[in-house]
Amino acid sequence: MNEAGTVLIITGWRGAGKTSLCQMVVEQARQRGWDVAGVISLPVLEKSVKTGIEIIAIRSNERRLLARSTALANTTLQTHAWAFDPVNMQWGNEILKSAVPCDLLMVDELGPLEFERQQGWLEGLRALDSGQFKLALVVIRPELVAQARSRWPQAVELQINTVTEAPALAQQIIDQWLRSPANRS
Template sequence: MVNLATLPRRLIVTGLSGSGKTMYCQQVIAAAKSAGWRIAGILSPPRFAEGQKTGIFAVDLASGATRLLASCVPVPDEIKGVRFGKWVFDRDALAWGNELLFNLPASDLLVVDEIGPLEFDLQQGWPVCFQAISRPFAAITLATVRPAYLPQLQTFWRESVTLHVETQKYAPSNH
């Protein structure tokens, strides 16, 4: 169980793909909901099919609205958008996420899951996320990032604390 009282004001959660960054965010979100906190931001849980990660959802934490954010390239015509590696990121879902992050309500907890290669390498994805995590809209702000981009995020977000996640794993389910 996550102790909300011990969370730093700005927290970076880092780990490799599948290490449990999103799962940790879900634990923090569950604790915050139990405490009656106002929650905003975006969570990006995986989609599994036959035990394989086949997609990524984007969940608006304020409303619960969910969009398919990304899909593996082998799934034909499921979504159209920005290709990065084996993933295709839906342009409409990215625009929706940017709009959410631009118009954040005041909250007790802000989550941005995940800031990655689209934002750092391509200046695409959710570029508004950098403004979002810098504004004082939330008592606690949590952002996830892969280890390769950790130094860049730490440089940008100097007053943050970093948590390295290595052990939590998702059990595939039908989401």
């Protein structure tokens, strides 16, 4: 990793508010004139049940359906819970490949596909490895943090336990890391 790029690992269990935290930081970075790039993953809810995952390309705000519950879909690219659309997974990889250089890189999220099966958003791993950003936020589930820490040993880990903690953690990130992007590497 380039010394100029700081990686923040955002971790917490399902429903803890990781994506909400990321959305708050992205909005504040945009308001400060930062070049913000990457992807955010949002839940698709049907009658309050998560049935899918939608991705948003941060620079363009374009949205696509990334995955459906394995109870609703079946593909060759899947985990125990999610069947991923290979076309939209590739689209997400293209977004991540073109994300750097930037001021704030967002990768929401890297999981078992990337760390255990070397599939999924491999361009997200490469973008993070490049260090071509001032700050990167990467969402990682607690069970995969050790693998992320071995890949990015200088990363700072921030844990979120409940969605009510998101505003305070976002403010901590803003106060500590969202400085002027003018000296970006």
